Amino acid sequence: MKNLARAHWAAAALAIVVAAPCVAAPSRAVIVDIENASAQQVEAWRHAPGVESWVELGREMLLVGDTARIAQATGLGLAMRDIGAYRIDDLVLHLRGCAVDVTPDDLLVHTGGRYDLLVRPDAARLATLTHAEAEGLDEWIDVTPGMVVARQYRFDRPVALPADERITPLVARVDPARWFSDVETLAGWSRSTFSTELVSARQWIAARFASLGLEVSEPAFTFTYQGTRTANNVMGVVRGLQRPDDWVIVGGHYDSRQQDIMNPANAPGADDNASGCSAVLELARLFTRARPAATMIFMCYAGEEQNLFGSKAHVQALTAAGDLGKVKLVATLDMIGWSSSTNLSADLDTLSPFVATRNRFADAALTYVPGLTPVVSTIACCSDHIPYAQAGIPAVLSIHGNWQSYVHYHRTTDTPANLGVHAQSIGGAIMRMNVATVAGEAGPMDRIFDAGLETGE
Ligand SMILES: [Zn+2]
Structure with missing residues (x-):
């Protein structure tokens, strides 16, 4: 920030x-x-x-x-x-x-x-x-x-790259209805950093990770925001079958706020950021079944709204353990659940050293999600990709376009109902772009054409 x-x-x-x-x-x-x-x-x-x-x-x-x-x-x-x-x-x-x-x-x-x-x-x-x-x-x-x-990415890439047949089936398995149902569940709790309900949300996320067979932990961290506070990230890990020391992180914050950041009540945060945390759950569901070559770490962060404290804590932990160099890619999802129209667009932000990585997301949109218009930027701020990027890790934020027009941002009215009729279209599109990009880094998948992926839903 x-x-x-x-x-x-x-x-x-x-x-x-x-x-x-x-x-x-x-x-x-x-x-x-x-x-x-x-x-x-x-x-x-x-x-x-x-x-x-x-x-x-x-x-x-x-x-x-x-x-x-x-x-x-x-x-x-x-x-x-x-x-x-x-x-x-x-x-x-x-x-x-x-x-x-x-x-x-x-x-x-x-x-x-x-x-x-x-x-x-x-x-x-x-x-x-x-x-x-x-x-x-x-x-x-x-x-x-x-x-x-x-900049609109299509200006520089008028023709999409060809699709990879190992990635297309995974992209096709993104389930927007299932994702939206998770958004509704999370938005049922007031997930303010200062609300006791945040713990319920955290436990629910951890249980979902566990049900997918991930190694689950809830690392605590302390931070200062009008006093010393403690919060927990939720982390789920699937070990890579072929390249366990190459790590790919998919993350989005699960905490929320309303206009009055100190008020613990009435912070449903459907778009910001039940939408992103639910996308982390959906990608975890897909990638655990597919069994990726690289290790994948699924993160739902707390303390984002007070200044990215959860993602900062994760970067500190990676650094302290000497693991930072293993991280090859970070995909951050924050506010992916609203569109003003059927014209779907996504902003992709990173810092300038990681333009090539950012463009892989934009290319994935053009190839696998033709209805989604990517707009790319290196003036990055404000979400959990920043601590990683500042530590030298390629990290890219996906966020829906035109989000200044979402009048419920940081309000008590940021509810699933107010995400409107395009919620599943935009959420599905941004998840598909991320699945395709992340699969390119974490793949090949062991079971992509396997019956287990087809029928194990
Ligand atoms: Zn947010």
Whole structure:
């Protein structure tokens, strides 16, 4: 959560104050929807007459410049959404879902995807920020010309790679209905870190792992959050038949929160993150039956909402045991249960050293889940992949697209019913992408075409 480079916004804000404006026609900033654009169109719009600078934001693009000229040159016209008279360095970026969610309303100029665009506060406004707002400044990112914050993967991979016949049958066995029933079970407990019901959820997850034949443990860890606290991860291990010292981790947090993070009650967390923890259970069910070549570790973490404490504890334990180097891949699932429409999309985030690994997930989507549109980014924050990635382990987060539009996020209304009619479609799609990618690392499977996998449901 706190991994982002400290933005040098304060110095830049001062520079703006002292620099005299020298451009006759004021620059304006516009947002263009590029969800259905071609790569060629996006490239042409970036360099259209009148464009001073551009920033790619996944399903949207920010253009700054002489907007009348841009409109004329591109024919975009009303498709350009004017957000104000800004130059590029007037703006900063904040990733939604980071540790601090207090963004001053008067500074917010655009909300799109996971990314809020804010106008830099001047010295006078800085002085009046509340303490909570000022805490969020650490997470602001400078907006620079030509920045690709997130990108639709299809632009760079217009043709999918061929499918692997050893992986297709496993992908086909993902059961979204079964997954949704687990989401309902978990959402039946208020899984706040401060709720006694979290223990019930933990015991249920452990029992599910045990019923699948996994080696189960519930390692405790302590952390500081308004006092010293203890919580438990739930871990299930299946030993690899051929490469036991190659480890693949599949994880997602099982704790939850409501708006008031200290209130233990009414935190059903269906999307965040019963959906991801239930996906861990579903992948555990599939992979234990298939008997993978590599060792697989299935993790449901606690303490995520207070700052990734469960995954940090796991990384510390791996490091202390000298096992970190065995971990070849970490697949993190957080918020996979909601879609605004039948257009299914997934954001795939990692840190920049692990772009190739991240792209394996995106390739898996194109090959095995053609209905799922991957959007890739290296501006990563906010979930349990971060501690692993920061420790040098390839770790990739899957999260559904457009999640800023899920109005129940961190609310008492994050219930299974409010996941809506597309829940099983998006959850199923994101699980299939993860199954295909993880199978590529943990395979080959011993029983993929075996009758045991076919009939042992
Ligand atoms: Zn979460």
